[in-house]
Amino acid sequence: MTTPSEDQTLLVHAYLDGELDSSHAIEIERRMTDDPALAAERDRVLALRTLIRERLPREAPPPGLQARIERAVGLRRSTAQPSWRAFAASILVTAMVASGSTFLITAQRDARDLVASDVESSHLRALMAPEPADVASSDRHTVKPWFAGRIPQSPRVVDLAAQGFPLVGGRIDVVEQKPVPTLVFRHSKHLISLTALPAPGHLDSAPARRRTDGYNMLRWTEDGVTYVAISDMGAGDLEKFATLFRTTPPDQ
Numbered sequence: 676m677t678t679p680s681e682d683q684t685l686l687v688h689a690y691l692d693g694e695l696d697s698s699h700a701i702e703i704e705r706r707m708t709d710d711p712a713l714a715a716e717r718d719r720v721l722a723l724r725t726l727i728r729e730r731l732p733r734e735a736p737p738p739g740l741q742a743r744i745e746r747a748v749g750l751r752r753s754t755a756q757p758s759w760r761a762f763a764a765s766i767l768v769t770a771m772v773a774s775g776s777t778f779l780i781t782a783q784r785d786a787r788d789l790v791a792s793d794v795e796s797s798h799l800r801a802l803m804a805p806e807p808a809d810v811a812s813s814d815r816h817t818v819k820p821w822f823a824g825r826i827p828q829s830p831r832v833v834d835l836a837a838q839g840f841p842l843v844g845g846r847i848d849v850v851e852q853k854p855v856p857t858l859v860f861r862h863s864k865h866l867i868s869l870t871a872l873p874a875p876g877h878l879d880s881a882p883a884r885r886r887t888d889g890y891n892m893l894r895w896t897e898d899g900v901t902y903v904a905i906s907d908m909g910a911g912d913l914e915k916f917a918t919l920f921r922t923t924p925p926d927q
Contacts, residue, residue, distance in 0.1 A: 684852065687716050715849035722796035726888075790850055790872065791894070794903045795887055797848035797857065798868040807866055808844025808859045818845045822856050830856040830871040831900070833923040840867070840916050860916065865908035867916060874901040882917050884910060893917050 683706070689695050690703045707713045801807040810821040815832040822829040825847060834842065843859040848870060860867040874896050882895040891913045892905045902920075906913050 683710075683713060684716055687713055688720065691717065691720055711847075712849060712854060715854075716852065718800055719793060719796055719849060722799065723792065726792065726796075790901075790903065791885065791887065791892060793850040794848070794868070794870050794905055795890060795892070797850070797870070798890070798905045801846065801857075801859070801868060802866065806844075807846070807868075809846040811844040813842045813844075815842060818842060818858070821845060822847070826854050826856055828856075828873065830858060831925045832858060833920060833925060835860065835916070835919050835923060838919050839863075840919065862906075862908055862912060862916065865906050865912075867904055867906040867908070867913070869902060869904045869920070872901040872903065873899070875899045877901065882914065884914070886910070895921070897921065 686695070686699070686703050687707065690700055695703065703713075707717055810818055812818050812821075813836065815834055819829050819832045822845065830845070832842070832845075836842065840860045840862050843861050843866065845859060846857050847854050848857045849855070850870065850872060855870055855872055857868050857870045860869065877896050877899065879898070880896045882893040885892050885894070890905050890907050891910045892903065893913055894901065894903045895917065896902070902917075904913060904917055904920075906916075
């Protein structure tokens with residue numbers, strides 16, 4: 676699977692925003708059907724919009740906002756009907772304040788970690804899919820070669836079945852518009868998605884924990900690769916999995 680070009684990505688976004696005419700909309704729908712990378716970009720944007728709606732619900736403006744805006748721009752309220760110029764200025768400033776607030780909230784969310792958001796969205800899509808993996812196998816000698824030719828570098832694969840974390844398979848996710856390998860493990864009734872992101876030149880780091888939307892996530896960097904593990908199982912079990920993965924000799 677190849678990474679979609681910038682033009683193709685923009686067409687997907689325009690399609691989702693309803694900005695394409697009928698002929699172009701049909702054409703991009705056909706492309707998304709034929710190209711998994713474009714389909715993944717569509718799913719990523721839709722998942723991101725859902726998360727924004729859930730986490731950033733619309734709120735009513737606080738009491739007194741209009742009065743503060745009027746004072747800021749030097750408007751004076753009177754008992755007389757305000758002029759159209761004052762009314763227009765009030766609307767303009769209100770729009771600027773609202774758009775500025777939206778930009779700050781969005782920027783803060785982007786800064787928190789778009790990688791974590793993409794990984795979470797991919798994990799949720801996998802849970803809703805008929806199968807959580809593109810290649811379903813508990814044999815690491817089957818899963819690792821499957822990635823060859825599909826992405827630049829195959830992931831490190833280890834056998835953790837004896838420790839209670841059997842391999843389920845692997846799939847290709849799209850993180851920051853780049854195809855990356857994800858291994859799928861199981862622990863009891865819980866699934867673990869472990870995504871490997873190329874990080875050449877980055878220093879090794881110990882696992883850092885975060886919790887998002889009821890899911891536990893661990894992220895660490897080792898040997899030029901950043902790993903992100905996500906699951907709905909307990910944080911302690913996920914940390915145990917990360918320790919086993921890091922300390923088990925890699926597949927030769």
